Amino acid sequence: MTMTKRIPVSKHIWEQIGEIKQAGETYDSLLEKMLLAYNRMNLMRKMEEVEHKNEEDLVALDDL
DSSP: OOOOOOOOOOHHHHHHHHHHSOTTOOHHHHHHHHHHHHHHHHHHHHHHHHHTSOGGGSOOGGGO
């Protein structure tokens, strides 16, 4: 189900988003792609944090 909502943004942000948006692309699909990229970035950051931990800080799966 599609809902219409208004999201207040500054003129500066609106212009930046407009530069990212492709011709014919909806703001809904653009925001969906931005959320996907954000979630992937967070996952990569968390994976890097785990890689940088000392091995002694990690728990073997068998011990869980």
